[in-house]
Amino acid sequence: MRIYSEQLAEHLLTGLRACYLIFGDEPLQKMESLTLIRQQARQAGFTDIWRFSAVEEPLPWDEIHACSQSLSLFSDRQIIEIELGEKLPKEWADKIQELQQQLHSDLILIVLGPRLNSSQLKSTWFTTLDKAGVYIPVALPDARFFPRWMAQRCQKAGLQVAPDAITYLCHAFEGNLLAAAQEIEKLTLQNLPQPLTVATLQQIIVRHNAFDPFQWLDTLLEGKTQRALRMLMQLRDEGVEPGMLTWVLARDVELLYAVKLATESRQSPASLFQKAKIWPSRQNLFQLAQQRLNRDQLKVILRMISELEKANRHFDVSLAWQWLQTLTIAFKGATSLRFTLPTDL
Numbered sequence: 001m002r003i004y005s006e007q008l009a010e011h012l013l014t015g016l017r018a019c020y021l022i023f024g025d026e027p028l029q030k031m032e033s034l035t036l037i038r039q040q041a042r043q044a045g046f047t048d049i050w051r052f053s054a055v056e057e058p059l060p061w062d063e064i065h066a067c068s069q070s071l072s073l074f075s076d077r078q079i080i081e082i083e084l085g086e087k088l089p090k091e092w093a094d095k096i097q098e099l100q101q102q103l104h105s106d107l108i109l110i111v112l113g114p115r116l117n118s119s120q121l122k123s124t125w126f127t128t129l130d131k132a133g134v135y136i137p138v139a140l141p142d143a144r145f146f147p148r149w150m151a152q153r154c155q156k157a158g159l160q161v162a163p164d165a166i167t168y169l170c171h172a173f174e175g176n177l178l179a180a181a182q183e184i185e186k187l188t189l190q191n192l193p194q195p196l197t198v199a200t201l202q203q204i205i206v207r208h209n210a211f212d213p214f215q216w217l218d219t220l221l222e223g224k225t226q227r228a229l230r231m232l233m234q235l236r237d238e239g240v241e242p243g244m245l246t247w248v249l250a251r252d253v254e255l256l257y258a259v260k261l262a263t264e265s266r267q268s269p270a271s272l273f274q275k276a277k278i279w280p281s282r283q284n285l286f287q288l289a290q291q292r293l294n295r296d297q298l299k300v301i302l303r304m305i306s307e308l309e310k311a312n313r314h315f316d317v318s319l320a321w322q323w324l325q326t327l328t329i330a331f332k333g334a335t336s337l338r339f340t341l342p343t344d345l
Contacts, residue, residue, distance in 0.1 A: 246305070
């Protein structure tokens with residue numbers, strides 16, 4: 001069963017399940033989901049917690065299985081938490097199936113780790129545990145839904161915030177829910193006049209928005225130029241090398257051009273996506289971009305990338321960032337593109 005972190009508290013009121021799978025790359029939701037499960041389990045008498053991690057060393061499977069079969073001297077109910085690293089241990093599949101067979105009403109298994117890919121979600125070990133429990137994917141909310149998340153978080157904290165101030169908070173903390181939650185907690189302690197306004201927030205808040213190159217790429221494909229420009233400037237300020245952005249951008253644009261050609265010739269781009277290992281959610285973004293950008297515009301973008309690569313080869317960092325800005329604007333696709341040097345950032 002799949003539920004999302006905001007549904008977990010209500011779901012736990014219906015009773016505990018034998019297993020909980022918490023996977024994803026957003027730390028705040030992961031931490032809060034784990035805390036909620038622990039609290040509900042503690043109230044039900046699960047007072048012993050055994051924690052194991054594969055982040056730095058192999059999992060001690062003999063010890064894990066021994067814990068699953070033993071009873072505490074002081075409690076007959078216990079939790080086994082297993083944290084996985086980026087790569088799953090080779091013996092994971094068989095060992096976890098053995099552990100799954102030992103689950104009983106006095107034992108709760110919690111497995112957490114980074115985001116799972118499509119093949120891992122279809123694996124036997126995952127589907128077996130999913131049937132026995134609950135899968136909670138944790139990821140950053142889509143930009144469309146971030147204002148709702150922010151407004152609900154503020155309301156839960158007892159803060160009244162003006163609508164434009166909610167927008168300001170979203171811009172200040174986009175991509176960093178943990179910093180957003182900490183800032184909201186601070187705001188509740190400052191006895192500020194409410195509703196909070198943009199003017200008030202500008203005086204007391206330090207921006208903590210965090211982006212990665214792949215979020216920037218997805219925003220480009222969506223055609224959200226202004227948001228992509230904010231991301232680009234943030235990445236520059238964080239010290240991201242233009243060469244790294246060039247590499248990921250060139251790869252996606254080459255694929256986008258191939259998708260455009262396939263679509264115009266009435267061929268399915270499915271094989272292109274499969275070869276490039278593109279997730280279904282990103283496939284939709286490529287489809288949107290190829291509908292927005294015509295073939296001539298994509299050719300100009302490819303020529304711009306050639307100039308960007310030339311700037312990187314000559315270690316002209318300033319020019320490289322100028323080209324990245326122009327390329328970001330070019331993805332809007334609303335006007336014809338002129339092949340000219342951009343202005344300074």
